[in-house]
Amino acid sequence: xxxxxxxxxxxxxxxxxxxxxxxxxxxxxxxxxxxxxxxxxxxxxxxxxxxxxxxxxxxxxxxxxxxxxxxxxxxxxxxxxxxxxxxxxxxxxxxxxxxxxxxxxxxxxxxxxxxxxxx
Amino acid sequence: xxxxxxxxxxxxxxxxxxxxxxxxxxxxxxxxxxxxxxxxxxxxxxxxxxxxxxxxxxxxxxxxxxxxxxxxxxxxxxxxxxxxxxxxxxxxxxxxxxxxxxxxxxxxxxxxxxxxxxxxxxxxxxxxxxxxxxxxxxxxxxxxxxxxxxxxxxxxxxxxxxxxxxxxxxxxxxxxxxxxxxxxxxxxxxxxxxxxxxxxxxxxxxxxxxxxxxxxxxxxxxxxxxxxxxxxxxxxxxxxxxxxxxxxxxxxxxxxxxxxxxxxxxxxxxxxxxxxxxxxxxxxxxxxxxxxxxxxxxxxxxxxxxxxxxxxxxxxxxxxxxxxxxxxxxxxxxxxxxxxxxxxxxxxxxxxxxxxxxxxxxxxxxxxxxxxxxxxxxxxxxxxxxxxxxxxxxxxxxxxxxxxxxxxxxxxxxxxxxxxxxxxxxxxxxxxxxxxxxxxxxxxxxxxxxxxxxxxxxxxxxxxxxxxxxxxxxxxxxxxxxxxxxxxxxxxxxxxxxxxxxxxxxxxxxxxxxxxxxxxxxxxxxxxxxxxxxxxxxxxxxxxxxxxxxxxxxxxxxxxxxxxxxxxxxxxxxxxxxxxxxxxxxxxxxxxx
Numbered sequence: 001x002x003x004x005x006x007x008x009x010x011x012x013x014x015x016x017x018x019x020x021x022x023x024x025x026x027x028x029x030x031x032x033x034x035x036x037x038x039x040x041x042x043x044x045x046x047x048x049x050x051x052x053x054x055x056x057x058x059x060x061x062x063x064x065x066x067x068x069x070x071x072x073x074x075x076x077x078x079x080x081x082x083x084x085x086x087x088x089x090x091x092x093x094x095x096x097x098x099x100x101x102x103x104x105x106x107x108x109x110x111x112x113x114x115x116x117x118x119x
Numbered sequence: 120x121x122x123x124x125x126x127x128x129x130x131x132x133x134x135x136x137x138x139x140x141x142x143x144x145x146x147x148x149x150x151x152x153x154x155x156x157x158x159x160x161x162x163x164x165x166x167x168x169x170x171x172x173x174x175x176x177x178x179x180x181x182x183x184x185x186x187x188x189x190x191x192x193x194x195x196x197x198x199x200x201x202x203x204x205x206x207x208x209x210x211x212x213x214x215x216x217x218x219x220x221x222x223x224x225x226x227x228x229x230x231x232x233x234x235x236x237x238x239x240x241x242x243x244x245x246x247x248x249x250x251x252x253x254x255x256x257x258x259x260x261x262x263x264x265x266x267x268x269x270x271x272x273x274x275x276x277x278x279x280x281x282x283x284x285x286x287x288x289x290x291x292x293x294x295x296x297x298x299x300x301x302x303x304x305x306x307x308x309x310x311x312x313x314x315x316x317x318x319x320x321x322x323x324x325x326x327x328x329x330x331x332x333x334x335x336x337x338x339x340x341x342x343x344x345x346x347x348x349x350x351x352x353x354x355x356x357x358x359x360x361x362x363x364x365x366x367x368x369x370x371x372x373x374x375x376x377x378x379x380x381x382x383x384x385x386x387x388x389x390x391x392x393x394x395x396x397x398x399x400x401x402x403x404x405x406x407x408x409x410x411x412x413x414x415x416x417x418x419x420x421x422x423x424x425x426x427x428x429x430x431x432x433x434x435x436x437x438x439x440x441x442x443x444x445x446x447x448x449x450x451x452x453x454x455x456x457x458x459x460x461x462x463x464x465x466x467x468x469x470x471x472x473x474x475x476x477x478x479x480x481x482x483x484x485x486x487x488x489x490x491x492x493x494x495x496x497x498x499x500x501x502x503x504x505x506x507x508x509x510x511x512x513x514x515x516x517x518x519x520x521x522x523x524x525x526x527x528x529x530x531x532x533x534x535x536x537x538x539x540x541x542x543x544x545x546x547x548x549x550x551x552x553x554x555x556x557x558x559x560x561x562x563x564x565x566x567x568x569x570x571x572x573x574x575x576x577x578x579x580x581x582x583x584x585x586x587x588x589x590x591x592x593x594x595x596x597x598x599x600x601x602x603x604x605x606x607x608x609x610x611x612x613x614x615x616x617x618x619x620x621x622x623x624x625x626x627x628x629x630x631x632x633x634x635x636x637x638x639x640x641x642x643x644x645x646x647x648x649x650x651x652x653x654x655x656x657x658x659x660x661x662x663x664x665x666x667x668x669x670x671x672x673x674x675x676x677x678x679x680x681x682x683x684x685x686x687x688x689x690x691x692x693x694x695x696x697x698x699x700x701x702x703x704x705x706x707x708x709x710x711x712x
Contacts, residue, residue, distance in 0.1 A: 046225050056219035056302035061360030079361070079687055082613045082696040 125149060208297050209326050210340045211349040212311065212333075214356040215391075215574040221311055221333070221401075223326075224300045227280055227293040229272040230321070233262045236290030246271070246291075249282045273316060273324075274298050294321045299333075301401045307359050309395045309420040310352070310519070310572065313404035329404070330418070332572060334520040351574040353389035358382060361687045362392040369680030370396055370658065377659035379421035380681075381555040381570075382688060385562035385650045388570050388578035390517070391692065393552075395421040423517060424525050426548040427657065430621030430673075431485045431605075432642045433544030437494050438478055439561065439593045440505045443585045446496045449479045449592055455489040461536055466491050469672075482596045483604035485620065487543045494542035499533045502541065508567065508584045509557040511549050516578075517570040525550040544621055551640070555655040558618075558642050562650035565590040598647045605674040609643060609682045613696025614689050616682070618643025618654075620673035625660070636660045639673035641681040645689065646697055652689075656681040 057063075068077045125148045131141045212221040233239060239262035247255055250272060261269045274296060275283070283291055299314040312331020316324045326341075328334035336350055362380055370378040379395040399405055399417040408416045414425060441447045455476040458467040472484050481489030494502060506512065514526045528548040530537040540546040552570055559568035559579070567581025585593075597617030601609045605620045621640040624632035640657045644650045661676035662669040670676070689696075 049222065050224060052219060053222045053224050053300050053302055056222065057300075059218075060303040061306060061356065061364075062304060065360075065364070080690040082611075082686070082690050082694075084690065085695045 213349045214354045218356045221301050223297045226274050226296050226298050228296045231269045232290050242288045245286045305398050305400050308398045308401045311401050313401040335518050353574045355391050358688045358691050359392040363394045365684050373661035373676045375658040375661040380656040381422050383555045383653045385559045385653050386579045388568040393422050422551050424521050427638045428545050428548050428623040429640050430544040430623030432619045432621035432640050434490045435619050437490050437542040441493050442589045447478050450477050453489050453492045455486050457488045459488045479596050483599050485605050490542045491539035494539050499538035502538050515552050518572045551655045551657045554642050555653050559653045561590050561593050562644045594647050606678045608678045611682050611685045615646035617647040622672040637671045639677040641677040
């Protein structure tokens with residue numbers, strides 16, 4: 001009986017030692033992972049900063065103006081003008097459901113689309 | 120403790136009875152007593168020794184254990200603490216919509232350690248090929264002399280870095296750097312200012328602001344407390360770009376040598392766009408000029424630092440003050456007989472407008488004589504007080520490091536004659552931003568507005584300068600100037616522009632005025648019925664040469680440019696044109712039709 005208790009205790013100690021060993025190494029590897037991730041975050045942040053700067057650089061008004069001029073034949077973009085504002089009252093109501101679209105509606109869609117592009 | 124007597128009477132008597140020496144009893148007692156004392160002291164000393172021993176054992180055990188753990192643990196290098204949030208060294212600057220105006224870019228600095236070099240002479244030749252602007256002899260001296268450390272370039276591009284790598288010289292080394300980048304180039308250059316490197320080390324360098332908001336907010340921008348939050352300016356990038364484009368075109372068209380413009384929200388004082396030409400690229404900020412006039416330098420911010428006699432744009436203040444004090448109404452007739460004699464001075468008008476004009480017509484025709492008569496009604500002291508309330512006696516409070524230098528120039532003696540000339544904007548020199556803030560005050564219903572460059576700040580709740588009805592009457596007069604008066608080119612359809620022109624002869628540095636050099640200014644408010652924005656546009660020495668004789672007055676030079684600015688920027692500002700009945704046919708389509 002006594003030897004059984006000794007054996008059980010020894011096994012228990014062995015098991016606990018193994019568990020502690022594993023937890024220890026797990027923690028260390030997790031910490032390494034964390035460090036790698038932090039480094040990665042830092043480098044990605046840096047990359048993000050570069051991309052943001054590049055985006056701002058590519059969207060600078062000077063360049064956009066040049067591009068608009070270069071592509072004028074295709075896009076025909078002009079500066080926004082005061083005549084491009086409309087009020088909701090100027091847009092016809094959609095037809096009641098079931099009615100086939102008429103010419104009026106085609107015009108309405110056109111105005112909407114143009115406002116989308118203009119604003 | 121009860122002390123035992125040394126000579127107890129009972130025993131003494133007993134001994135005497137037996138014929139013994141009683142002194143023996145006393146000696147015996149003294150001996151017993153001293154033995155007891157000795158025992159007590161020994162016990163105490165032993166206790167102390169034991170305590171000391173234990174303390175030493177404890178201390179040595181702790182030291183020993185610590186040494187044991189140190190000896191048994193894995194050695195690791197100390198690591199830099201990684202902050203929970205990683206952010207750049209200097210915060211970004213954005214416009215009101217969050218579009219980037221200034222940011223940081225990681226780059227590298229190139230330095231050399233000559234003692235580590237394999238082939239210094241060959242390296243110099245190869246470096247010159249990569250960087251043609253380097254000085255050959257200087258490098259040769261640095262590399263072959265006794266120097267141990269040489270900075271070569273403060274900022275290099277990735278391509279240049281690769282080229283230097285390809286040289287394969289171990290003595291050439293790179294230090295990481297953050298550099299300030301202004302992706303929009305010249306846009307809003309005077310507002311942003313610029314930066315330079317401060318203290319430099321191998322692994323990093325300080326970035327310090329040198330001008331504009333970069334300097335004004337230097338501490339804030341570098342404060343890690345903000346966790347990388349950007350500095351949000353009230354500037355709108357698209358409006359700023361449109362303003363700069365039109366101002367540049369207008370300046371060239373009108374043959375002006377400089378130009379400046381401010382667009383400000385009338386109720387909050389937020390500056391939406393502010394430009395000064397000629398300008399510069401803050402990425403390559405030029406050095407300040409050491410010779411000549413500082414105001415000719417591209418670094419000079421005309422809107423804030425430029426002090427000009429702004430001419431007739433001041434007349435509205437004289438009239439507003441007379442209205443406020445109840446001295447006149449818009450229909451009161453005043454003397455306008457030109458020329459007017461004051462002592463040895465003569466005040467004349469551009470044309471003779473007859474003997475009498477109504478107050479509205481004085482503003483509409485921009486009559487100097489009429490304004491002088493109005494100023495005479497209240498005199499210099501009241502005028503100084505009123506202009507002070509409008510902010511003309513102090514530098515503007517705008518958040519630019521240069522604002523302090525824009526301190527208005529006032530006459531040394533503010534007498535009756537000075538008061539009359541100041542009434543029509545001569546004899547007092549202020550910056551266009553001063554004028555914009557004062558016009559915004561009128562547009563804000565007479566409540567003082569101060570200019571600001573920060574988004575979301577309301578500086579339009581100062582003390583009341585004039586009554587609301589006075590401000591409305593002044594605005595109505597400004598509208599008349601545009602519909603029937605000197606600023607007729609400024610009537611932008613749908614935006615109800617009101618304003619006042621001003622053409623002031625430039626002051627000669629030697630004294631007196633130039634005959635053929637003017638400062639042409641238009642100060643306007645739109646839309647008049649519900650003022651939203653104030654615009655001040657000033658051209659330096661403009662001359663419209665399209666006619667037979669050069670035309671220099673603001674109505675021919677500054678006003679058309681300002682009108683174009685309003686035409687382009689008002690839609691960008693989201694202002695709906697004020698038109699009574701628009702039909703489908705009135706709407707034009709954006710893009711290709």
